[in-house]
Amino acid sequence: MVPPAVRRLVLPMTSAVGSVRTVVTPGRRVVLTYDDGPVPVDTPGVLAALAEHGARATFFVLVARAEREPGLLREVVAAGHEVALHGIDHVRLTALAPGEVRRRTAEGKQRLEQLLQAPVRWFRPPYGAQTPATWAAVRRCGLEPVVWNRTGYDWLDEPVEDVARRTLDGVAAGDVVLLHDGFASADVGVDDGPPPAFRREDLARRVLDGLVQRGLEPVSLGQAVAEGRAVKGAWFRK
Template sequence: MLGQTARRLILPLTSPVGSIRTVTTPTPQVVLTYDDGPVPEDTPGVLSALSDAGATATFFVLVARAEREPSLLAEIVAAGHEVALHGIDHVRLTTLSPGEVLRRTREGKERLEQMLGAPVRWFRPPYGAQQPATWAAIRRCGLESVVWNRTGYDWQDDPVGEVAERTLAGASAGDVILMHDGHAGLDVGVDDGPAPGFSREGLARAVLGGLAERGLAPVSLGEAVGTGKAVKGAWFRK
C-alpha cells in the first residue's frame, strides 16, 4: 500500500528512465491491478467479483503470502488472471542498499516463477517506493517496474461507496488502477496498522459496476499491452 505521506517526484512521460504508468489501447480498456495478496480473507471474494464481471486483472503478489497460500495462487491463475511480483515481503525498498534490492528482487522472482512454472514479467515496488538505483536493480532482474495513475486509496478505512467513487472519478481508457486484495502487516515485515473494515469484494463489485457503466473493460496488464502499448514515465519516491 502507498503511504499517505510518501514524497513523490514524477517526471515527464517522455523520460527514458521509465516505469509503466498507463497504457494506450485501441479499445476502451483499463488495467486493473491488485496488490498485497493472496490472503484467504479477501482474495477469494475479489476473484468472485472479477469472475461475475467477466474481468481480468494483474495480481502483484507477496511471495511470503503466496507460499503460505499456494491454493489461492493457483486459483488466481486458473481464473485467467496474470500474476506479477510485489516482493518477497512488503519492506520499503528505498530503505535498502541497491545490492540488497537486487538480491531480494531476484530471489523473489525465482521463488514466484518456481511456484507458477512460468516467467514473471512485471514488478511493483512496495508503496511505489523507488529511486534511480532501485529502478536499475529491478531492471537488472529482467523485470519491468509498474506503478499506476489511478487509485481510490483503498487502504483508508472509509465506506465502500466513497472508496469506489474516488477510484472511478475521471476514469478513462488506458488507466492503470491500483487496488488491494490484502493489507500489509507484520507477517510481511511492516506495520501499516489495522486493515480497513470494509469488504474488498464489495469494493471490487462497486468499482467493476462503475467501470461497466462507463463502457470501460477491466483487463490485465499483459492483455492490455498485447494489443496496445505501455506508456512509461520516471517515478521516484522515498
C-alpha cells in the first residue's frame, strides 16, 4: 500500500538509476501485479477471477505470509502466475540503514526461492518507498526493483466500483498496474488500520472485465518482457 499523500520524486524515464515502471511489449498488453499476499481471505478469489479471464499476473509476496500459507503459494504458481518478492514483511525500507535493507532483502530472496525451488527476479519495495541507497542495496542482492504507473488506490475503503473505475481510467498498453490480494497489518510488522470492506475478488473481476472491453490483454511482468522490454525510470519516495 502507498498512502496517496506521500510526496515522491519521479525522474525522467531515461535515468540510469531505474526501476521498472512500464513495458514495451507486442500487442495491447498490460502488466497486472498483486501485492501483500498470499492470504486465505483474498488470494483464492483473485486467482479464481484471473482464471476465469485466462489472465496472468505477477504476485509480489510477503515471505512471512508465504511461509504461513505455502499451499496458497503453490496455487499461485500452479495457475501459471509469476512470483516476486515484496519483502520479508511490510516494514518501510527507507526507515532502515542500507546495510539492513541489503541483509533483509537477501534473506527474503533466499527464503522465497527456497519455498519456490526457483529463482526470483523482481522486487517491489513496501509502499513503493525507495531511496538511491535502498535501491542500490536491492540491486546488490541480484533483484530488479519494480514500481508501477497505474493504480486505483485499492487500499482505500471506498465503493468497489469507484476503485475499479479509477484503476481503469486512462489505462493503456504497456502500463504496470498495482493491485493487492492482501492488506498490510500487524502480522507483517505494520499497522495500516482496517482493510477495505470490498472483496478483492470483486475488484479483480471488474478490472479484468474493463481491460477486456478495452481490448487489453493482462499478463505477468515476465511474460511482457520476454517478448518486449522493461522501461525504467528513477523513482524515489520516503
